[in-house]
Amino acid sequence: MTATGKLAAALRVMANTLTNVFLKTTHNSFALLGLAVACLAIMLAARPDLRAQGEVQLRSWLEARQSVAPEADDALDIEEPSERVLATDPQGLPKEQARVAYWLSKKYNVAPEPLSLLVSEAYEIGSKTKLDPTLILAIMAIESSFNPFAQSPVGAQGLMQVMTRVHTDKYESVGGHLAAFDPVTNLRVGVQVLQECIRRAGSLEGGLRYYVGAANIESDGGYAAKVMAEHFRLRQVAAGRSTRTAPSAAGTLTTKAVTPAAPAPAIPAAASTDKVALLSAL
Structure with a gap:
């Protein structure tokens, strides 16, 4: 086998090895992720207080994301009302x-x-x-x-x-x-x-x-x-x-x-x- 053939064979072996390592790592990662999600779900089901706290934090995060999202060109820009009282009895x-x-x-x-x-x-x-x-x-x-x-x-x-x-x-x-x-x-x-x-x-x-x-x-x-x-x-x-x-x-x-x-x-x-x-x- 020529030197070029040996180099090509070595590269194929290396590529196969890296592919196998990547697949195994990915498979193990998804497995670990699934296990973590399952554990989290069980914990939230057993602790309603933690679930409620998590919902509040998630809602706050979503509202913050929405406030910085770009608006359409024709969207009405409504400012917050003034804190000053405009009338009295x-x-x-x-x-x-x-x-x-x-x-x-x-x-x-x-x-x-x-x-x-x-x-x-x-x-x-x-x-x-x-x-x-x-x-x-x-x-x-x-x-x-x-x-x-x-x-x-x-x-x-x-x-x-x-x-x-x-x-x-x-x-x-x-x-x-x-x-x-x-x-x-x-x-x-x-x-x-x-x-x-x-x-x-x-x-x-x-x-x-x-x-x-x-x-x-x-x-x-x-x-x-x-x-x-x-x-x-x-x-x-x-x-x-x-x-x-x-x-x-x-x-x-x-x-x-x-x-x-x-x-x-x-x-x-x-x-x-x-x-x-x-x-x-x-």
């Missing part, structure tokens, strides 16, 4: 706040539950900032009629009609400029702006002129007077005094005829432009 508020919430709900045709949350927030912020909460609510009423998605032609947004692009720094810690349409966030930022305006003007009435952007023009279009008039009415309501849209003692609204709120007075065009410049300097 007005009957759970202190009597003064409940009176204000019901009165505003009636006058501005807003559901009392989300409005009650704003009333409660205004009272809490007012106690911290030393601002009358009914003043804060009066500004919201005149600025947006409690529409959290309101936007003016010059870019004032939300309940307090804050110039979002001017006060971007105030929204950085709460999610960015889109937070302007979150009612509570807009309320808090609006109060910060109002405080700055009052400090700069040195008086409440002057601060309101700064707030609406009319500090450097002859007239604010009656804005400050309208805010103060609504502020006065809300103070009357909070004190339990009779008003045209006052709630009854039982917490339900009276059936007296209500005169629709007059539209906000037109602010001169110069005031809108001036608001941007004034608030940029705050």
Whole structure:
């Protein structure tokens, strides 16, 4: 036999040997695996607590795998709901706040539950900032009629009609400029702006002129007077005094005829432009 023939024979023997070893190893592995599965099944049948624990861990693993699985291009991306409460029961508020919430709900045709949350927030912020909460609510009423998605032609947004692009720094810690349409966030930022305006003007009435952007023009279009008039009415309501849209003692609204709120007075065009410049300097 030639050297080439001997080499080929040796290679065949080696291949046969490796094949036999692989088959035996595989056979033994499957046998061991089957034995392990059988033992595991017997143990789980005898220990329900271990079976339950295993099911919990398996479910957790499957849910984790599902959460990282790629979604279809047309799948709807639904985010988790915000942890912040969006409404509250007005009957759970202190009597003064409940009176204000019901009165505003009636006058501005807003559901009392989300409005009650704003009333409660205004009272809490007012106690911290030393601002009358009914003043804060009066500004919201005149600025947006409690529409959290309101936007003016010059870019004032939300309940307090804050110039979002001017006060971007105030929204950085709460999610960015889109937070302007979150009612509570807009309320808090609006109060910060109002405080700055009052400090700069040195008086409440002057601060309101700064707030609406009319500090450097002859007239604010009656804005400050309208805010103060609504502020006065809300103070009357909070004190339990009779008003045209006052709630009854039982917490339900009276059936007296209500005169629709007059539209906000037109602010001169110069005031809108001036608001941007004034608030940029705050």
